Amino acid sequence: MSDVVIETRKLTKEFVRDEFHVIALKDADLEVRRGDFVALMGPSGSGKSTLLHLIAAMDRPSSGEIRVLGQDLRALNDRAIAHWRNVHIGFIFQSFNLIPVLNAIENVELPLKLTHLKAKERMEHAETALTLVGLGDRLHHYPRQLSGGQEQRVAIARALVTDPDLILADEPTGNLDAGSAQEVLTMLSRLNKEFGKTVVMVTHDPHAASFAARVLHLEKGLLLPEGQSAEWSASQPAAS
Amino acid sequence: MAIPLTYNFRNLVVRKTTTVMTALGIALTVAVLLSVLALLSGLRTAFASTGDPRQVLILRKGATAELNSGITRDVFQDIKFKPGIARDSSGQPMASLEMVTVINLPSVDSPQGMNLTLRGLLPLGVQMRGLKILEGRWFETGQREVVVGKSIARRYPGARLHHQLRFGKGVWEVVGVMDGGESAVNSEIFGDLGQVSSDFNRQDGLSSVLVRAADSSVVPALINSLNDDQKLNVTAQTERSYYDAQTSSGAPLQFLGVFVSVIMAVGSSFAAMNTMYAAVARRSMEIGTLRVLGFSRGSILLSFLAESLLLSVLGGLLGCVLVLPLNNVSTGIGNFVTFSEIAFNFRVTPQIMLYGILFAMFMGAAGGLFPARMAARKEILTALREI
Ligand SMILES: Nc1ncnc2c1ncn2[C@@H]1O[C@H](COP(=O)(O)OP(=O)(O)OP(=O)(O)O)[C@@H](O)[C@H]1O
Numbered sequence: 162m163s164d165v166v167i168e169t170r171k172l173t174k175e176f177v178r179d180e181f182h183v184i185a186l187k188d189a190d191l192e193v194r195r196g197d198f199v200a201l202m203g204p205s206g207s208g209k210s211t212l213l214h215l216i217a218a219m220d221r222p223s224s225g226e227i228r229v230l231g232q233d234l235r236a237l238n239d240r241a242i243a244h245w246r247n248v249h250i251g252f253i254f255q256s257f258n259l260i261p262v263l264n265a266i267e268n269v270e271l272p273l274k275l276t277h278l279k280a281k282e283r284m285e286h287a288e289t290a291l292t293l294v295g296l297g298d299r300l301h302h303y304p305r306q307l308s309g310g311q312e313q314r315v316a317i318a319r320a321l322v323t324d325p326d327l328i329l330a331d332e333p334t335g336n337l338d339a340g341s342a343q344e345v346l347t348m349l350s351r352l353n354k355e356f357g358k359t360v361v362m363v364t365h366d367p368h369a370a371s372f373a374a375r376v377l378h379l380e381k382g383l384l385l386p387e388g389q390s391a392e393w394s395a396s397q398p399a400a401s
Numbered sequence: 402m403a404i405p406l407t408y409n410f411r412n413l414v415v416r417k418t419t420t421v422m423t424a425l426g427i428a429l430t431v432a433v434l435l436s437v438l439a440l441l442s443g444l445r446t447a448f449a450s451t452g453d454p455r456q457v458l459i460l461r462k463g464a465t466a467e468l469n470s471g472i473t474r475d476v477f478q479d480i481k482f483k484p485g486i487a488r489d490s491s492g493q494p495m496a497s498l499e500m501v502t503v504i505n506l507p508s509v510d511s512p513q514g515m516n517l518t519l520r521g522l523l524p525l526g527v528q529m530r531g532l533k534i535l536e537g538r539w540f541e542t543g544q545r546e547v548v549v550g551k552s553i554a555r556r557y558p559g560a561r562l563h564h565q566l567r568f569g570k571g572v573w574e575v576v577g578v579m580d581g582g583e584s585a586v587n588s589e590i591f592g593d594l595g596q597v598s599s600d601f602n603r604q605d606g607l608s609s610v611l612v613r614a615a616d617s618s619v620v621p622a623l624i625n626s627l628n629d630d631q632k633l634n635v636t637a638q639t640e641r642s643y644y645d646a647q648t649s650s651g652a653p654l655q656f657l658g659v660f661v662s663v664i665m666a667v668g669s670s671f672a673a674m675n676t677m678y679a680a681v682a683r684r685s686m687e688i689g690t691l692r693v694l695g696f697s698r699g700s701i702l703l704s705f706l707a708e709s710l711l712l713s714v715l716g717g718l719l720g721c722v723l724v725l726p727l728n729n730v731s732t733g734i735g736n737f738v739t740f741s742e743i744a745f746n747f748r749v750t751p752q753i754m755l756y757g758i759l760f761a762m763f764m765g766a767a768g769g770l771f772p773a774r775m776a777a778r779k780e781i782l783t784a785l786r787e788i
């Protein structure tokens with residue numbers, strides 16, 4: 162596999178509802194290499210989540226090309242995409258999205274249910290992942306018995322338990338206090354540095370973005386060239 | 402491979418009020434069906450255990466039951482010497498002339514009294530039925546004495562041993578209680594043929610003849626020769642097939658019971674559907690999350706279907722528990738052919754309970770299918786956005 166993990170060409174996503182068209186993402190060219198830590202920034206509605214969802218194959222592009230881990234996502238059917246996502250992607254949500262009726266270790270074990278691992282191995286892997294995020298002593302706590310920061314750490318454990326190539330996070334610190342946010346960011350940074358995971362993180366927060374090696378800006382569906390930010394483009398009369 | 406059942410089970414526990422309400426609806430539906438099935442099963446047992454396959458019951462041609470049949474003593478004499486009839490130890494043909502009528506006895510339960518079958522017969526008839534005496538003794542020829550079936554003794558305090566019954570032309574003494582196993586004989590009163598027929602002025606207007614074939618291989622030939630004899634003008638059939646046909650007295654009840662439970666099942670399925678639609682709506686974000694983790698649409702469908710089935714099995718089990726106390730409760734049913742009471746027990750068998758659970762699962766599947774399909778069809782992003 163080449164070093165390029167994510168590669169998009171003229172990637173466009175258009176939402177059509179009745180006669181109402183929204184171009185959420187227009188002609189985005191993106192290249193992310195193995196081991197990168199990329200932060201996607203931009204104002205609300207600029208298309209950050211849309212881009213992340215296309216990378217995770219949670220949605221299909223309207224036009225353009227997208228290859229993730231060498232796979233042309235448009236070539237896969239629904240079932241194949243589900244399997245592909247289980248193997249290659251770890252996704253972290255802003256609102257944690259843990260299953261309330263399952264405890265921490267059961268939540269983390271869940272994606273392993275789709276692998277060939279035996280029950281005992283699944284539990285061992287889940288415990289290892291939870292220990293890694295510092296929750297080795299909270300294995301049997303239910304989400305409602307955990308703080309927001311702890312919930313997000315369980316979600317991180319769930320995202321990394323399958324040992325995915327790519328970790329995608331949509332505003333992972335958006336619902337957290339400063340202390341918890343710091344813990345989560347440190348953890349993502351460790352996953353990137355120590356375990357060599359490629360991370361793409363959407364964020365509003367410049368402090369969060371500072372953990373990333375690369376920061377990319379989106380503005381009204383346009384992915385700005387690296388190094389340019391919204392303020393810069395706003396000062397250019399002919400930019401959009 | 403699939404989403405674990407724990408997930409569904411715990412969700413049922415979390416929304417326990419809705420779960421209990423829905424399961425209770427299913428349970429009541431199952432209970433209605435099961436009580437009808439248990440009743441029919443008891444009725445069937447009562448009739449099916451009646452009759453010896455070697456024995457042939459003879460009625461007047463055209464009669465459907467002993468009650469509306471008429472046989473004269475002359476006809477009886479002709480029947481008795483048909484070939485193929487077994488002989489008893491004294492060399493007499495095993496043929497029993499009997500008279501059957503319905504008498505009305507006062508009852509505590511019902512102001513109109515209870516209709517009971519009275520059978521006048523000779524000791525040979527008793528012997529041919531292989532009945533046991535539970536208490537007391539058999540009636541004596543020429544005496545105003547009766548022996549009652551054990552169900553009657555149990556259900557009518559007035560018909561216990563040594564009590565007196567008033568019917569026909571006077572008072573009769575209960576001298577014994579007989580045990581007919583699970584057969585319909587338990588709901589009959591036996592008395593001496595001569596006494597009974599004279600009380601009802603039917604010395605020559607008797608009801609039926611029961612004969613025993615020498616062995617079971619000659620039964621068809623015996624039946625044919627009786628049926629074909631124009632002079633006799635009788636219908637013959639095995640005793641067993643006669644009683645099997647009597648099970649039809651349960652048919653209207655069966656129809657009503659099945660009809661009511663089907664209507665209720667439609668209601669319960671909709672209740673289950675409602676519950677499951679609510680669950681799908683409430684867990685929309687979880688559905689989206691599961692899909693992001695890699696679970697397929699098929700897994701989502703199966704998971705919600707499984708949850709609905711789990712819910713319905715719970716209802717089914719509850720339904721079984723509800724009807725279990727009915728087991729061996731004895732009851733009576735008016736026999737629509739003879740217009741007399743047949744007493745028998747409800748029988749809640751394991752097989753019947755299995756039917757109940759399958760019936761419940763059918764409701765669960767019917768109610769769960771559309772919500773599960775809706776859950777599976779959601780797009781990931783739509784599912785994640787709904788709260
Ligand atoms: N399913 C949809 N249907 C219609 N329009 C949509 C849909 N999803 C997103 N959009 C629109 O696409 C644009 C980009 O949305 P997106 O969610 O990518 O923004 P974002 O940068 O993640 O914003 P935020 O920071 O608020 O999360 C917005 O204008 C949004 O309204």
Ligand SMILES: [Mg+2]
Pocket residue numbers: 209210211331
């Ligand atoms: Mg967003």
